[in-house]
Amino acid sequence: MxxxxxxxxxxxxxxxxxxxxxxxxxxxxxxxxxxxxxxxxxxxxxxxxxxxxxxxxxxxxxxxxxxxxxxxxxxxxxxxxxxxxxxxxxxxxxxxTRGVRSSYGGRPAGFVWNRWANEAIRRWIQWDEEGQELLLPRVFYQSGDLILREEMIPYVEDTMAQWDRLGVDYELLDVDEINYRWPWIRTEEGVSLGLHEPNAGVVRAxxxxxxxxxxxxxxxxxxxxxxxxxxxxxxxxxxxxxxxxxxxxxxxxxxxxxxxxxxxxxxxxxxxxxRIPIGNVFYFAVPDQRFMFPNMPSYGVPGCTGWPALGPDHRGFRVRTGGQTGDDPDTSDRWVPPEAHERPRQVLERYFPDMVGAAINETRACHYCFxxxxxxxxxxxxxxxxxxxxxxxxxxxxxxxxxxxxxxxxxxxxxxxxxxxxxxFRFSLEAPEGGQREPGPESEDLGG
Structure with a gap:
């Protein structure tokens, strides 16, 4: 049959x-x-x-x-x-939550991933439209995504070149424009540009x-x-x-x-x-609606990704940083130890000063696999x-x-x-290089 x-x-x-x-x-x-x-x-x-x-x-x-x-x-x-x-x-x-963006410059499979991710965004929207008829909860929130960098680098240039080939909308913003749209994002030290992808978003995973x-x-x-x-x-x-x-x-x-x-x-x-490293995710209590959807985009800064709090869940402002060495996924503890809390607070201090001192609502730790x-x-x-x-x-x-x-x-x-x-996408007999390090180039992409 x-x-x-x-x-x-x-x-x-x-x-x-x-x-x-x-x-x-x-x-x-x-x-x-x-x-x-x-x-x-x-x-x-x-x-x-x-x-x-x-x-x-x-x-x-x-x-x-x-x-x-x-x-x-x-x-x-x-x-x-x-x-x-x-x-x-x-x-x-x-x-x-998981981010849905298509900025994959500098990666061997970047163009395919970029193309697929943009199609996936369309299908996430379609999924929610169909789900309304079945009374299923909304899962995709089109927040846009903002990549902040100190200078123009190959990762940003290659991403824009991919978008140009695919006809994807994006904006290259200077500091004045970033400050005008999102004045609560600090740009005084080390930020000279922002790459904005308006179609990107966040999924309630x-x-x-x-x-x-x-x-x-x-x-x-x-x-x-x-x-x-x-x-x-x-x-x-x-x-x-x-x-x-x-x-x-x-x-x-x-x-x-x-x-x-x-x-x-x-x-x-x-x-x-x-390799199966563990990534650390923090959700911080927000002081006001500036740090909630739809008032700011998801963001990517060197060594960190995150996004605003989503209203339906109210989990908080999300900061994702490097994690621990992976272990057995059946027995590994899925909590973030206190010694790992300093790095996300440094991110808040550096880019979101009005979030300094915010309480941690919850943490998440999960295995990735590459x-x-x-x-x-x-x-x-x-x-x-x-x-x-x-x-x-x-x-x-x-x-x-x-x-x-x-x-x-x-x-x-x-x-x-x-x-x-x-x-x-074939099976390979090779082994990954560099031990169980964090997925992606640390300064460019920590994944979704």
């Missing part, structure tokens, strides 16, 4: 097979995702009791749940397995994952709380995953999107090839023809979830076939 459906889908969507989502050689001046539309919302699939799914997705984070939804909308039955559940506190996708999971279930998908491991196989075909004890689950295809658990799940493949080239991983398991691996990319996958999920789903079903893009 699953093989027949997949063959049918390949034939029915043959015209889409040649569509490239990220071929940089053919994108100059082209509109975003020309000829491509998100997978349509299908009628709920009706699954017989006890029927094995066509695809099992292991992991209900950003990679997994968006992939599952898109697979299902392409006509296959899908079961999602997660050890803790969608939006849980141990997951990378389970934090309060765990609520977004819960929202996608809800839609997936409403449209016929199944989510189970279970920890999966490789089960019986026949040559290069995996037949099942085990769920603990004597229980197992069979399927035609398996997608492992397990985030920072990828090293534990496949130690022989990723034992020394991934591989040798810090790009996404979308590739088959080297030992199995029906097992896919999806993950990595430090903190950049969440914002691009609506686009990544579609791309992965089409790769799994052999609908999308861009060899150049697939090569960027």
């Amino acid at each position: 699953a093989i027949d459906r997949r063959d049918f889908l390949r034939a029915a969507t043959a015209g889409a097979a040649g569509l490239s989502l990220g071929n940089a050689s053919s994108l100059a001046g082209a509109p975003l995702f020309e000829g491509s539309v998100p997978a349509p919302r299908a009628a709920p699939l009706r699954r017989r009791a006890g029927q094995a799914p066509d695809v099992v997705v292991i992991g209900a984070g950003s990679f997994g749940i968006w992939t599952a939804l898109n697979l299902q909308r392409l006509g296959v039955t899908v079961t999602v397995l997660d050890a803790y559940g969608p939006g849980n506190s141990r997951s990378t996708s389970g934090g309060e 765990r609520r977004a994952i819960e929202s996608v999971a809800k839609r997936f279930e409403m449209e016929g998908g199944e989510i189970r709380i279970a920890r999966a491991a490789l089960g019986e196989s026949d040559g290069r075909q995996l037949n099942e995953v085990t769920l603990g004890g004597e229980e197992s689950l069979a399927a035609s295809t398996f997608v492992f999107a397990v985030g920072p658990w990828i090293g534990k799940t496949f130690p022989e493949l990723f034992g020394d090839r991934v 591989g040798p080239n810090r790009n996404f991983l979308v590739d088959k398991h080297p030992d199995f023809d029906n097992v896919w691996l999806a993950g990595l990319g430090t903190a950049e996958s969440f914002k691009q979830g609506p686009v990544l999920g579609e791309y992965i789903a089409k790769r799994v079903l052999e609908i999308e076939n861009d060899p150049e893009l697939a090569e960027q």
